[in-house]
Amino acid sequence: xxxxxxxxxxxxxxxxxxxxxxxxxxxxxxxxxxxxxxxxxxxxxxxxxxxxxxxxxxxxxxxxxxxxxxxxxxxxxxxxxxxxxxxxxxxxxxxxxxxxxxxxxxxxxxxxxxxxxxxxxxxxxxxxxxxxxxxxxxxxxxxxxxxxxxxxxxxxxxxxxxxxxxxxxxxxxxxxxxxxxxxxxxxxxxxxxxxxxxxxxxxxxxxxxxxxxxxxxxxxxxxxxxxxxxxxxxxxxxxxxxxxxxxxxxxxxxxxxxxxxxxxxxxxxxxxxxxxxxxxxxxxxxxxxxxxxxxxxxxx
Amino acid sequence: xxxxxxxxxxxxxxxxxxxxxxxxxxxxxxxxxxxxxxxxxxxxxxxxxxxxxxxxxxxxxxxxxxxxxxxxxxxxxxxxxxxxxxxxxxxxxxxxxxxxxxxxxxxxxxxxxxxxxxxxxxxxxxxxxxxxxxxxxxxxxxxxxxxxxxxxxxxxxxxxxxxxxxxxxxxxxxxxxxxxxxxxxxxxxxxxxxxxxxxxxxxxxxxxxxxxxxxxxxxxxxxxxxxxxxxxxxxxxxxxxxxxxxxxxxxxxxxxxxxxxxxxxxxxxxxxxxxxxxxxxxxxxx
Ligand SMILES: Nc1ncnc2c1ncn2[C@@H]1O[C@H](COP(=O)(O)OP(=O)(O)OP(=O)(O)O)[C@@H](O)[C@H]1O
Ligand SMILES: [Mg+2]
Numbered sequence: 001x002x003x004x005x006x007x008x009x010x011x012x013x014x015x016x017x018x019x020x021x022x023x024x025x026x027x028x029x030x031x032x033x034x035x036x037x038x039x040x041x042x043x044x045x046x047x048x049x050x051x052x053x054x055x056x057x058x059x060x061x062x063x064x065x066x067x068x069x070x071x072x073x074x075x076x077x078x079x080x081x082x083x084x085x086x087x088x089x090x091x092x093x094x095x096x097x098x099x100x101x102x103x104x105x106x107x108x109x110x111x112x113x114x115x116x117x118x119x120x121x122x123x124x125x126x127x128x129x130x131x132x133x134x135x136x137x138x139x140x141x142x143x144x145x146x147x148x149x150x151x152x153x154x155x156x157x158x159x160x161x162x163x164x165x166x167x168x169x170x171x172x173x174x175x176x177x178x179x180x181x182x183x184x185x186x187x188x189x190x191x192x193x194x195x196x197x198x199x200x201x202x203x204x205x206x207x208x209x210x211x212x213x214x215x216x217x218x219x220x221x222x223x224x225x226x227x228x229x230x231x232x233x234x235x236x237x238x239x240x241x242x243x244x245x246x247x248x249x250x251x252x253x254x255x256x257x258x259x260x261x262x263x264x265x266x267x268x269x270x271x272x273x274x275x276x277x278x279x280x281x282x283x284x285x286x287x288x289x290x291x292x293x294x295x296x297x298x299x300x
Numbered sequence: 301x302x303x304x305x306x307x308x309x310x311x312x313x314x315x316x317x318x319x320x321x322x323x324x325x326x327x328x329x330x331x332x333x334x335x336x337x338x339x340x341x342x343x344x345x346x347x348x349x350x351x352x353x354x355x356x357x358x359x360x361x362x363x364x365x366x367x368x369x370x371x372x373x374x375x376x377x378x379x380x381x382x383x384x385x386x387x388x389x390x391x392x393x394x395x396x397x398x399x400x401x402x403x404x405x406x407x408x409x410x411x412x413x414x415x416x417x418x419x420x421x422x423x424x425x426x427x428x429x430x431x432x433x434x435x436x437x438x439x440x441x442x443x444x445x446x447x448x449x450x451x452x453x454x455x456x457x458x459x460x461x462x463x464x465x466x467x468x469x470x471x472x473x474x475x476x477x478x479x480x481x482x483x484x485x486x487x488x489x490x491x492x493x494x495x496x497x498x499x500x501x502x503x504x505x506x507x508x509x510x511x512x513x514x515x516x517x518x519x520x521x522x523x524x525x526x527x528x529x530x531x532x533x534x535x536x537x538x539x540x541x542x543x544x545x546x547x548x549x550x551x552x553x554x555x556x557x558x559x560x561x562x563x564x565x566x567x568x569x570x571x572x573x574x575x576x577x578x579x580x581x582x583x584x585x586x
Pocket of ligand 1: 017018039041042187
């Protein structure tokens, strides 16, 4: 495991933060960490990179306990409120951070990264004179300086234009293809949906769902059917196979956890001698799932 | 840590405060030089001349020391706290470095700059006095010892500021620094007055209140021993190896010499402050 947390808790005087988080992220995954504002995403990431001390529990990065220097050796981090020494030029800033990583002869790497984050030509400008988006770009470059095994990106596109967002998506895919692990904090669900293999959803500091993205989404296929000549027995059978079942004058609406249930239900309808006029399925988006789960969590 | 030292030093040179204090220093040295040129216009040979000249030197060093202290405050109050307040700390401490390395690196980087600056100020003031024909004879050992203690004071002050900046906000560190410096200054004066009262033997009352003033002075020098070090500097600079002292009892020169225990205390004072500051900083949530 590249990252592992066991019952990890960080609270500020008994409030905020996150509680009893147990998580593991495999090598080569793009892991999406989702949650509404104030859910505890940034607190979690800052705890992992040693900026915050956990209240209780344990966690490891690349088998090294968090908080140690060794645990940060192969880690890259883009903070949410990225701010860099503004009296340096872009190039000086990258050299400074390369030195902090004790990288020898970082010149080539710096050039590569400037190219990657599209800051070539701006490297001799003072950070002071960078736009916010440019500062976030150089932040991404800094996070990749040491060829990290795992990169924590806390809302990496918050200051970027639409093209920049696509570029970051490409960078993430590229990292994945190199076998790197990416831990992505975001509430831009469409973005997460495009790049993540696995997600965890956190609300009020607690994980309320976790798993492979496709599996989480598969659980919630929405089906609409229009039937006639049905028996109440048939309707009852279908309602047992599904969730959130609604039925009104020949119109059925429900969700199934397993797509394989859809042909099964269709077969049942035919075999019961009913007429099937329409069958629509719709895989719910991550957004539906998110709203649904958060909504349920708020109710309980 | 070398990286931190290097970049702390670089950053300092780019700070506006540094430029400001440099201009102030140049201005001060020019005025001082002008003053000296007028004073030494009509040389005479009386003993009062030497006393007067040692006063001029002491005053020159006193204000130079003050300017250095000003520089220390302006450039160092935000050494750590500023990185936290601006958020630049996140990308530094998420690197594979220990937190104490940042504290110590900042301290060393700033120390180098301050020692250089302070030495230039000291040598300029002493040099100007020699140049204009002061009758105080300085040996190299006087100057070197004086220089050592002239530089030591600001470093001790820096240790206090760095420790505070690792624990508190920039504003609070500023308040702590100025208060500590003020207390040390007042305490030093009290101790001098106390010593004077005891020596002038103004009866039992004088002896007693003299003693309590000295005690008050000692306590303040425990809080921040800059004034003690400053007095040691004057003593080293003005006491000849032959034992003849040019020290006078003026406002800017001290008469009561600090003991060796004071210097052992000062050593542990610096070590403890840096240790404690780094420790508290390591425990902080950022
Ligand atoms: N230093 C702190 N002191 C006290 N409370 C804090 C501190 N940092 C965070 N919190 C609290 O912890 C909770 C989680 O904050 P966090 O910044 O982790 O949220 P987030 O999920 O990153 O939100 P966002 O999407 O807005 O970035 C919030 O309720 C916040 O008020
Ligand atoms: Mg956040």
